[in-house]
Amino acid sequence: MAERDIIIGIDAGTSVIKAVAFTLQGRQLGAAAVTNQYNSGQNGAATQNMDRTWADCASALRELGTRIDGLADRTAALAITAQGDGTWLVGQGNRPVGDAWLWLDARAAETTRSLAQSPADAARFTATGTALNTCQQGAQMAHMQSYFPELLDQAEVALHCKDWLYLNLTGVRATDPSEASFTFGDFRTRAYSDTVIDALGLRNRRHLLPQIIDGSRDTHPLSNSAAAQTGLRAGTPVSLGYVDMVMTALGAGVYTGTKGAACSTIGSTGVHMRAVRDDDVRLNGKSGYVICLPASRMVTQVQTNMAATLNIDWALRLAADLMSETGHPHDYADLVARIDGWLARSEPGALLYQPYVSEAGERGPMVNANARAGFIGLSAGHRFPDLIRAVVESLGMAARDCYGAMDALPHELRLTGGAARSQALRGILAACVGAPVRVSAREEAGAAGCAMMAAVAIGAYRDMESCVAEWVSPLLGAAEAPDEKLMATYAALYPAYAEARMALEPVWDRLATHRDGKSAPEINAPDTAQGGS
Secondary structure: OOOOOEEEEEEEOOOEEEEEEEEOOOOEEEEEEEEOOOEEOHHHOEEEOHHHHHHHHHHHHHHHHHHOOOHHHHEEEEEEEEOOOOEEEEOHHHOEOOOEEOOOOOOOHHHHHHHHOOOOHHHHHHHHOOOOOOOOHHHHHHHHHHHOHHHHHHOOEEEOHHHHHHHHHHOOOEEOHHHHHHHHEEOOOOEEOHHHHHHOOOHHHHHHOOEEOOOOOOOEEOOHHHHHHHOOOOOOEEEEOOOHHHHHHHHHOOOOOOOOEEEEEEOOOEEEEEEEEHHHOOOOOOOOEEEEOOOOOEEEEEEEEOOOHHHHHHHHHHHHHHHHHOOOOOOHHHHHHOHHHHHHOOOOOOOEEEOOOOOOOEOOOOOEOOOOOEEEOOOOOOOHHHHHHHHHHHHHHHHHHHHHHHOOOOOEEEEEOHHHHOHHHHHHHHHHHOOOEEEEOOOOHHHHHHHHHHHHHOOOOOOHHHHHHHHOHHHEOOOEOOOHHHHHHHHHHHHHHHHHHHHHHHHHHHHHHHHHOOOOOOOOHHHOOOOOO
């Protein structure tokens, strides 16, 4: 039999499912990917077919087997992470109860607002360290209980995406300490909390919460059925990773022992994280997450923007649609390649853009399902490059906004995500945050993060710290210092960005009332524009 010298990490994101092979020392050998699919519906619904998700995961593993010689015999362990939040209900015979509700689903917005205004929410926030928002399983289950109780009645267990895939791989119903504690538990104990469950009004549904297992210590064998579908060997140890946010940050360098270091993932969503001991967490306001790391007493303090590069996608697709209307269709990739040129032809800080383009609103550093994007400061002299620059700069402003809400701005920022490949964007982020940036050479940080857990679980490393020293630290690139002039520009601009965010909240609420077709609340005439001359 071949030497078992490979660990496979699976990262099942919102847009793509990746299977990545690593050596036991962390060198990437190859990868395979399958495009993910989800459906959008009325009232902000965003759902995903659970059977298709498992089939796509198995397909990615089979494809990886065609690219790596002897993969099945060489695989020492398999690990899984996936998109966070959402609700994946499983019933009798481990069959899905309909399609999963994704983190993008906005139907629980009103229920979330009601729960967040309850006096019981303060104790829930203190335990979880996590603000309630429409993405989370707790809010979605509370909404289901009020409006779709039949879904919960049919369910035997409530899982997240990675948990569903783990069930299909091993036959074990379980979740991990990270999602369990920030949704239904206490990050200090890494266990469920009755205080939290009661605050969500879900005591009668507590039986739906699965056992909690730590994939850096415990594994389960790959089942015969899963082996047949994936092409791997039955009995291969399978590790249940933590949620994708923290796995990506782990693989990219959030936890290396460097004082003041932080990690941002700039993808469809913007995720901003710093690693601290659980007794050093400072809960400011009522936003963000506290997510456990697979290391003793260590957690990540997290603020997330609902939409990061989704804002750039929107602007470019708007331009592409307009050009197509005039008979000059443009390829989206061609427009992406033009961004650096537009940035070079525009003035820094000439406009403000609020990057709240998601229909689910925003969750960091404030939680507001009604938040919406918009430009501030437009004049007749502005052109498309100015708009693109404002959109790109907003990602840096949002990062500064999020880190400021945690405690202090970082001394060094590690970057991951597709947008980190842009030198111009890295410069903007460094200047907005006021810290040098470093980019990891790790291509698939999320898959690497969960593979690291498997490496520790099977004894390839004595602890996570020794694994980080070999898998992560050597791959961090040189520090790129911020441009001092640009840093001064953004430091002067940021207060206006933050003030605009706070000032626009009542406007967003009125727009939401208008969209819903309800009667808008009365506003004092002297405080608002009335129209006319």
